[in-house]
Amino acid sequence: MHEMGICDGILSASFDAASAKGAACINSIDVTIGELTEIQEEALQFAFSVLTKESIAEDSVLNITILPARSRCADCSAEFGHGRFDATCPECGSYLCELLEGRELRIDAIDID
Amino acid sequence: MRVDIAKGILEKNDSLAEENRRVFAENGVFVVDLMASPGAGKTSTILATIAALRDRYRIAVIEGDIASRVDAEKISAHGIPAVQINTGGACHLESDMIRRAVAALDLAELDLLIIENVGNLVCPTDFDLGENAKVMILSVPEGHDKPQKYPNIFQVAEAVILNKYDTLAYFDFDEADFRGVVTKLNPTAPVFPMSATKGEGVDAWAEWLAARIDAARTGESA
Numbered sequence: 001m002h003e004m005g006i007c008d009g010i011l012s013a014s015f016d017a018a019s020a021k022g023a024a025c026i027n028s029i030d031v032t033i034g035e036l037t038e039i040q041e042e043a044l045q046f047a048f049s050v051l052t053k054e055s056i057a058e059d060s061v062l063n064i065t066i067l068p069a070r071s072r073c074a075d076c077s078a079e080f081g082h083g084r085f086d087a088t089c090p091e092c093g094s095y096l097c098e099l100l101e102g103r104e105l106r107i108d109a110i111d112i113d
Numbered sequence: 114m115r116v117d118i119a120k121g122i123l124e125k126n127d128s129l130a131e132e133n134r135r136v137f138a139e140n141g142v143f144v145v146d147l148m149a150s151p152g153a154g155k156t157s158t159i160l161a162t163i164a165a166l167r168d169r170y171r172i173a174v175i176e177g178d179i180a181s182r183v184d185a186e187k188i189s190a191h192g193i194p195a196v197q198i199n200t201g202g203a204c205h206l207e208s209d210m211i212r213r214a215v216a217a218l219d220l221a222e223l224d225l226l227i228i229e230n231v232g233n234l235v236c237p238t239d240f241d242l243g244e245n246a247k248v249m250i251l252s253v254p255e256g257h258d259k260p261q262k263y264p265n266i267f268q269v270a271e272a273v274i275l276n277k278y279d280t281l282a283y284f285d286f287d288e289a290d291f292r293g294v295v296t297k298l299n300p301t302a303p304v305f306p307m308s309a310t311k312g313e314g315v316d317a318w319a320e321w322l323a324a325r326i327d328a329a330r331t332g333e334s335a
Contacts, residue, residue: 002203002204002205002235002236002239005203005207006122006123006239009122009123009124009125009126010122012125013118013120013122013124014118017116017118018116021114021116023114031122036265036268037239037265038235038236038238038239038265039239084264084265084298085261085264085294085297085298087297087298088297095296095297095300096300096301105121105122105123105239106119106120106121106122107118107119107120107121107122108117108118108119109115109116109117109118109119110115110116110118111114111115111116112114112116113114
């Protein structure tokens with residue numbers, strides 16, 4: 001629902017980095033999105049296609065890596081992957097778990113010319 | 114040519130949120146961000162919280178809405194400082210909006226700042242405002258299945274208020290199912306059944322909040 005705002009953040013960081021290197025155009029932008037965020041991949045791609053128009057990123061590709069959720073059990077320290085609803089320790093059954101990965105909203109790199 | 118960035122997409126929001134957090138801590142102000150659907154009873158919960166805690170703490174409110182000053186006026190009518198933010202269509206509050214709204218308040222004269230986020234169960238969850246705690250309100254008429262449909266908001270909240278609890282007999286709301294899913298999503302979050310407009314159940318919530326405020330003051334938790 002707020003992919004436009006998220007995309008704006010991606011592009012402003014990318015434009016800053018590109019202009020610091022004196023780039024003429026951006027070819028691609030790599031981002032990592034945690035599975036537990038409220039970001040929808042198609043909506044983000046749509047926002048990207050709209051917001052890059054008439055910019056140095058107009059022909060660029062947005063590469064999205066979705067990072068699955070991982071947690072560590074607070075009771076037995078086991079680390080395990082899980083979805084939204086099953087953050088339960090597979091070793092001891094505890095619900096008390098610390099989220100290690102899954103809420104990322106990160107720009108990894110850009111490719112420029 | 115590849116250029117590494119390795120930055121948070123919301124880094125600007127997050128760094129302004131950290132700045133807000135530092136300013137709030139410096140002034141000894143505890144900040145709670147209330148999130149819920151439109152009509153769940155956010156403003157009624159704030160009014161009930163004010164009634165319960167105004168003798169102990171100096172309170173102010175920031176109201177976030179897409180348009181209108183309706184909510185800020187309701188709060189001001191009770192003699193509590195209120196700042197209205199109109200997001201003009203944006204579905205959530207961001208830390209820069211809070212920074213600008215706070216300029217209208219005298220933080221040195223406050224103990225508790227309650228932020229009413231825009232009515233939405235999705236977008237506010239990804240945005241740090243610099244608060245001490247996010248709390249979500251679900252009302253009985255919305256249905257017991259909401260934690261399954263909107264899990265994220267139940268995961269980021271430190272406490273869940275189940276409002277309009279006095280209407281439980283009139284709706285097909287399975288409280289055991291609701292509590293079961295909330296516990297799976299967020300094992301440490303207390304659930305407070307409440308009727309904000311009737312004042313029922315407000316004390317348990319107010320005492321939880323008071324304990325958090327007092328703990329933050331003595332430095333037991335930030």
